[in-house]
Amino acid sequence: MTVALLLAATLAVACVIVVALPFLREPDPDKDVLDELDEDDRRRLERLETRDRALSALRELEFDHRTGTISDDDYREQIGPLRREAATALQALERDAPEQQEQSPDEKGRPTGGRI
Amino acid sequence: MPELGRAALVVTLGLSTYALVAGALAAHLGRRRLAQSAQNALIAAFFTTLIASGVLLAALVRHDFSFTYVARTTSEALPTGYTISAFWGGQEGSLLLWLLILTGFGAAAVRLNRSWARDLIVWVVPIFGAVAVFFSFLVVAVASPFATQAAPPDGAGMTPSLQNPYMLVHPPMLYLGYVGLTVPFAFALGALLSGRLDERWLIATRRWTLFAWTALGIGQLLGAHWAYVEVGWGGYYAWDPVENAALMPWLAATAFLHSVMIQEKRGMLRIWNVLLVILAFSLSLFGTFLTRSGVVNSIHSFTQSSIGPWFLAFIGVTVAMSLALVFWRLPRLRSPTKLESPISREAAFLYNNLLLLALCLAILWGVVYPMLSEAIRGEAVVLGRSYYDFFLRAFGLPLLLLMGIGPLIAWRRASLRSLLTTFRWPTFVALATGGVLLALGAGSSVPGLIAYTFSAFVGSTIVMEFARGTRARKALGAASWPGAFSSLMARNRRRYGGYVVHASIVLLAIGVAGSSAFDSVAEAKLTQGESLAIGGYTLVYRSLAERQSANATEIRATLGIRRGADDLGTLETGKNAYTIEQQVSNEVGIRSDKLTGEDLFVIAEQIDPDGSVYFRVFVKPLVNLIWLAGLVFLLGSVITLWPDRREQRRLVARASEVGLPATR
Numbered sequence: 001m002t003v004a005l006l007l008a009a010t011l012a013v014a015c016v017i018v019v020a021l022p023f024l025r026e027p028d029p030d031k032d033v034l035d036e037l038d039e040d041d042r043r044r045l046e047r048l049e050t051r052d053r054a055l056s057a058l059r060e061l062e063f064d065h066r067t068g069t070i071s072d073d074d075y076r077e078q079i080g081p082l083r084r085e086a087a088t089a090l091q092a093l094e095r096d097a098p099e100q101q102e103q104s105p106d107e108k109g110r111p112t113g114g115r116i
Numbered sequence: 117m118p119e120l121g122r123a124a125l126v127v128t129l130g131l132s133t134y135a136l137v138a139g140a141l142a143a144h145l146g147r148r149r150l151a152q153s154a155q156n157a158l159i160a161a162f163f164t165t166l167i168a169s170g171v172l173l174a175a176l177v178r179h180d181f182s183f184t185y186v187a188r189t190t191s192e193a194l195p196t197g198y199t200i201s202a203f204w205g206g207q208e209g210s211l212l213l214w215l216l217i218l219t220g221f222g223a224a225a226v227r228l229n230r231s232w233a234r235d236l237i238v239w240v241v242p243i244f245g246a247v248a249v250f251f252s253f254l255v256v257a258v259a260s261p262f263a264t265q266a267a268p269p270d271g272a273g274m275t276p277s278l279q280n281p282y283m284l285v286h287p288p289m290l291y292l293g294y295v296g297l298t299v300p301f302a303f304a305l306g307a308l309l310s311g312r313l314d315e316r317w318l319i320a321t322r323r324w325t326l327f328a329w330t331a332l333g334i335g336q337l338l339g340a341h342w343a344y345v346e347v348g349w350g351g352y353y354a355w356d357p358v359e360n361a362a363l364m365p366w367l368a369a370t371a372f373l374h375s376v377m378i379q380e381k382r383g384m385l386r387i388w389n390v391l392l393v394i395l396a397f398s399l400s401l402f403g404t405f406l407t408r409s410g411v412v413n414s415i416h417s418f419t420q421s422s423i424g425p426w427f428l429a430f431i432g433v434t435v436a437m438s439l440a441l442v443f444w445r446l447p448r449l450r451s452p453t454k455l456e457s458p459i460s461r462e463a464a465f466l467y468n469n470l471l472l473l474a475l476c477l478a479i480l481w482g483v484v485y486p487m488l489s490e491a492i493r494g495e496a497v498v499l500g501r502s503y504y505d506f507f508l509r510a511f512g513l514p515l516l517l518l519m520g521i522g523p524l525i526a527w528r529r530a531s532l533r534s535l536l537t538t539f540r541w542p543t544f545v546a547l548a549t550g551g552v553l554l555a556l557g558a559g560s561s562v563p564g565l566i567a568y569t570f571s572a573f574v575g576s577t578i579v580m581e582f583a584r585g586t587r588a589r590k591a592l593g594a595a596s597w598p599g600a601f602s603s604l605m606a607r608n609r610r611r612y613g614g615y616v617v618h619a620s621i622v623l624l625a626i627g628v629a630g631s632s633a634f635d636s637v638a639e640a641k642l643t644q645g646e647s648l649a650i651g652g653y654t655l656v657y658r659s660l661a662e663r664q665s666a667n668a669t670e671i672r673a674t675l676g677i678r679r680g681a682d683d684l685g686t687l688e689t690g691k692n693a694y695t696i697e698q699q700v701s702n703e704v705g706i707r708s709d710k711l712t713g714e715d716l717f718v719i720a721e722q723i724d725p726d727g728s729v730y731f732r733v734f735v736k737p738l739v740n741l742i743w744l745a746g747l748v749f750l751l752g753s754v755i756t757l758w759p760d761r762r763e764q765r766r767l768v769a770r771a772s773e774v775g776l777p778a779t780r
Contacts, residue, residue, distance in 0.1 A: 008123030011164060015127050018160045019134060022152035034146045036235040041774040042314070048770045049315050050383070057381060057527065064526070066591070067584035071534030074526040081528075 040096075047092050054086035118183060121171035121262040124164045128215065129252040131161040135245030143238040143310070151238045155226055158241055161248055162219035169216050172209060172261050176202055182267040185209060191273035191696045193667040198279050204287045205278050207408050207423070208261035213288070214404065215251040217295040222248065225299050225324060232771055233316045240306035247298055250430050258423055273667070273696035282342035289335030290362055294400040296328025297365060300372070301397035301438075304390050308441040313386065313448055318376055319767060323757055325376075329369040330753035336362050337746040348702030348719050350637070350734050352742065355504040357483045361403030364483075367476040368396035371469045378462045381527060384451045387442065388469070394438040399476075401431050406483070457529035464522035471515045478507040509563045513570060516625055519618050520574035523581065523611075541580065546573035564633030571622045571629075578615050578622070585612070607762070609755050616752030623745035627713070630738030639721070639732040651735035653716055654678045658686070660727050668692040670703070673720050673729045677707060689718045689731075713740040 017024075026032075037045065061078055064070040070078075139154035141147070172185070176199050181187040189202040189209070204210045222244035230237050255261060300321040307317040339359065344352040353359060372392040378385045405427035442449070455463060482499040490496040524538050549572035550565060558565050585604045586597065594600035605612050638650040642657040649655075656676040663670050672690035676683075689705030705718040715736045722730040 004117040004119040005123070007117075007120050008127075011120075011124060011167065012127050015131060015157075015160045015164060019131070019153050019157045021156055022149040026149060029149065032148050034142070034148050034151060034235065034238060036146070037312075037774060042312075045314050045770070045774045048773055052766065052770060053381065053383060060381075061527070063585075063588065067581075067588040069524055069538070069581065069584060070526050071531070071537055073531050074529075074534045077531075078526060078528055 044093070044096055047089060047096065051086065051089035051093060054082065054089050058082050058086055117171055118175075118262040118264050121168045121175075122256075122260065124168035124171065125212075125252060125256050125260070125262070128161045128164045128168065128219070129249065129256050131157040131164060132219075132245050132248035132252050135161065136242045136249055137245075139238070139242035139245055143242065151241070154241050154245070155230065155237070158219070158226060158244055158248070159223040161252075162216075162223040165212070165216045165219045165252075168255075168262075169203075169212060172212060173200065173203060176200060179271070180267070181269075181271050182264050183261070184263040184265045185261045187265065187268055187271040189271070189274055191271040191667070193696060194271075194274055194279070195666055197281070197284055198274055201278070201283045201287075202274060204291065205274060205283065206261075208255065208259045208263075210287065210291070210408065211251060211255050211259055211423075212261050213291055214295055215248065215255060217291055218244070218248055218251060218298055221295060221299055221324070222302070225302070225320070229320045233312075233320050236303065236306050236310055236312050236316055236320070239310040239312075240302045243302040243305045243309075244298070247302070250426075254423060254426060258426060270696065273694065276668070276692060276694045276697055276699045276701040277346055279667075279694075280342055280346045282338050282346070286335055286338040286342055289331050289338060291335075293328045293330075293332025293335055293362070294365065294404055296324060296331060297369060297393075297397045297400045299324035299328070300393045304393040305438060305441060308390065308445050311445070311448060313445065315380065318379065318389075322376070325369060325373060326753065326757050329366065329373060330750070330757070332362060332366045332369065333749055333753075334746060336366065337743070337749070341743060341746075345704060345706065346701075348704045350717060350719060350732065351632075352739075355479075355482070355501055357486075358403075358407050360479050360483050361399075361406040364476050364479055365396045365399035365403060367472050367479075368392055368399055371472040371476075372396060374465045374472075375469050378465050382462055383453050384455070384462065385466075386451050387446065387449045390442055390449065392469075392473075394435070394442070395476075398431055398435050398438075399480075401427065401434065405431065459525065459532070459535065460529050461522060461525045461527045464518055464525055468515060468518045468522060471511045471518070475507060475511040475515070478511070479504065513563065513566055516567065516570045516574060516621070519621060520570070520577040523615070523618075524577055539577075542573045542576040545576040546570065548572075558634065561629075561633035564629040567625050567629035567633075571625050574618065575622050578619050581615055582612070605755065609758050609760055613752050613754075613756030613758075616755055617749055618752075620745045620747075620749035620752055623741045623748060627738050627741030627743075627745060630713075630741070631715075631736040634738075635734055635736045637732065637734050639730070641722075641728055641730045643726075643728045648731060648733060650733050651716075652679055653684075653733075653735065655687075655716075655718070655731070655733060657729060657731070660690075660723070660729065665692075667696065668694045671723055672703075673723070673731075675705070675718060675731075677716065687716070687718055689720045691720060691723060708740055710740075713738045713744070715739045 058079075061070060061075065061082060065072075065075040135154045135157040138150050138157065142151035142154055172183075174180075175183045175186050176190060177196070179186065179190065179192055179199070185206055185208050186202070189206040190199050194202075202209065204213045222241075226237055226241060226244070229240075303317040303321045307313050336359070339362070340352040343349075343354070343359075369392075372389060375385050375389055375392060379389050405424065408423060408427075455466070457463065482503055486496040486498045520542060521539070525535065546569050550569035553559075553565060553568055558568065582601075582604075586601045589604045589607075590597060590600035594603050636651045638648060640646075640648045642648060644657055644659060647654055647656040654677075656678070658674045658676050660671065660673050663672070670690065670692050672688045675687045675689070677685060677687055684707065687705040687707050690703050692701045692703055693699075694701070702719055702721075705720075707716040709715070715734075717734040717736055719732045720729050721732050724730075
């Protein structure tokens with residue numbers, strides 16, 4: 001019983017150390033804020049998702065047409081809108097790009113501290 | 117060392133509480149070190165639970181009957197394999213297993229995604245923490261596996277029906293499935309709390325959901341096979357509440373796995389997907405509640421306990437808080453895209469979702485109705501097999517058909533003319549199959565005939581898709597046909613792995629229809645030398661013998677089997693009398709025909725002192741396709757789960773464009 005209690009106490013102490021590790025490693029950091037995406041990056045991420053979705057839909061349509069799963073009629077009806085969607089997504093990203101280049105990461109306020 | 121086990125669980129409770137509170141504070145206040153600390157607590161909780169599990173396992177293996185749990189679930193004579201399976205054979209141990217898998221999955225999911233989805237993970241940690249607090253509280257304060265007593269000379273032993281090799285795998289698989297559904301739930305709630313409703317929570321959890329769904333599916337099939345060979349009533353699925361408890365979250369997860377494709381491809385159904393994840397997790401909690409609370413009478417429910425109210429309260433809080441979060445985030449969850457046509461792939465997937473959900477809710481109503489009727493009228497009214505069979509046919513058969521239609525329709529909209537062209541051959545194959553089967557006499561069961569016809573339709577669409585895809589890859593420059601086929605699979609594992617899973621469902625449907633709609637049964641009391649005929653077989657009762665195994669007395673009747681003029685050898689069936697447990701179990705005799713998939717299934721219902729035996733005999737056509745379906749299902753799931761390097765590269769490129777680390 002004594003051995004078990006000793007082991008239990010050691011376990012508890014080890015866990016406290018593991019939990020306190022971030023504070024022990026950096027007792028007085030320059031920055032202690034979460035490294036999060038700012039609004040610009042989040043908007044860009046959404047546009048990247050839209051772009052990837054459109055390109056993936058185009059690829060799938062091409063392959064399905066090649067295999068014969070999608071008929072010529074359906075292919076002709078869909079290829080135009082899908083290409084326009086992909087072009088719009090790419091243009092939106094290109095519009096974002098100059099704005100992003102004008103701002104350095106520090107100016108955008110994104111913390112550069114340790115990662116989570 | 118029960119003290120060490122108890123202490124480890126108390127530390128787990130402390131760590132989980134810290135992960136919940138510190139994690140929530142860190143996310144709310146935006147504190148980096150506090151968030152790291154909460155993550156460390158969640159990871160440490162896994163190791164402390166592992167220590168507690170090690171203590172219980174050691175006590176089981178050493179037959180330490182000073183542990184009340186060990187004394188209640190095992191005995192000295194119990195073989196080592198079953199002694200280990202007692203870990204999850206009783207309530208306290210199975211709750212500990214839940215906690216072990218939960219903290220393990222939580223720690224792994226956080227570690228794997230902490231760079232790539234770091235702003236999401238800080239909100240995911242407190243959700244895992246909250247679920248872990250509940251389960252660690254249960255094993256610390258309500259149902260501790262480390263309760264002790266003065267050690268009796270021997271334990272009470274294990275319920276005989278649990279002394280089966282399937283029990284070594286079936287419960288852990290189900291638990292991997294139940295608990296695995298916590299991962300998408302935690303990420304969905306993390307996304308709602310943080311407002312990061314981009315695709316990352318879906319990407320981070322896709323494989324976890326698939327893994328949990330696969331484990332739940334395989335776990336159920338193993339359970340069905342266990343019921344078939346061990347319980348000895350002649351079937352594999354009885355619509356028992358505990359069986360339904362595993363089926364419901366699987367159906368909800370199936371719906372999610374389909375509708376998530378619509379969100380990925382078209383950006384639609386974002387609210388629906390979050391609701392499905394919440395439903396699947398809540399049903400997994402409800403399943404554990406049904407199995408472990410003793411609230412229902414079931415062949416699988418081995419316990420009566422006081423954890424029921426705790427579970428109900430936790431399920432209530434989980435559902436209420438999750439729905440409140442969805443309601444709070446409704447404006448941001450609304451999709452910018454709309455359904456363009458009722459004849460499109462997304463519409464077919466939506467119909468599939470509605471049918472899956474309708475089936476799931478019909479089963480849920482069947483499960484809760486006896487409880488509600490008992491609470492209101494003081495008498496439990498059980499909805500019988502006909503209730504479930506009706507809904508299985510009403511929703512399951514259209515689902516089967518949709519499985520063939522959905523993948524072959526174009527996204528957005530499809531013209532009727534192209535539909536007619538696409539489905540010309542599958543329809544011909546289906547109608548021809550139906551016609552031939554009708555001519556062969558399969559019309560005795562209309563649902564069975566429809567199931568076969570639809571299966572032929574779906575099967576032909578799958579074959580067609582593989583053939584067309586392979587031909588296209590060959591035309592695109594693959595050196596050989598096998599090369600074209602493997603290139604096809606490698607380039608779109610999700611799609612073609614999905615088709616393999618669909619093929620397994622077709623096999624399952626054929627197996628279920630064959631064995632339930634076209635089976636035959638005969639029963640008779642025979643003395644030695646007498647015979648019984650059924651479905652072309654003749655069974656001759658030859659002898660009765662008694663032998664002693666490690667923990668039971670085995671009585672076996674030997675029957676000679678003939679089919680026409682062919683001698684098919686002998687079959688043994690009988691009963692086991694377990695000495696310590698003071699229980700008797702049916703031990704069925706099964707002869708499988710590997711060519712036709714048919715089983716001859718014999719139960720010795722009653723063995724009289726004069727040596728005469730009352731036999732019940734079934735012939736179950738195609739039943740072995742159900743177990744084959746399990747293997748095909750596993751193959752399809754593995755193909756789908758296999759890492760896709762091209763997709764990984766695309767995701768990494770996308771993440772790096774917004775300054776996220778190029779690793780997940």
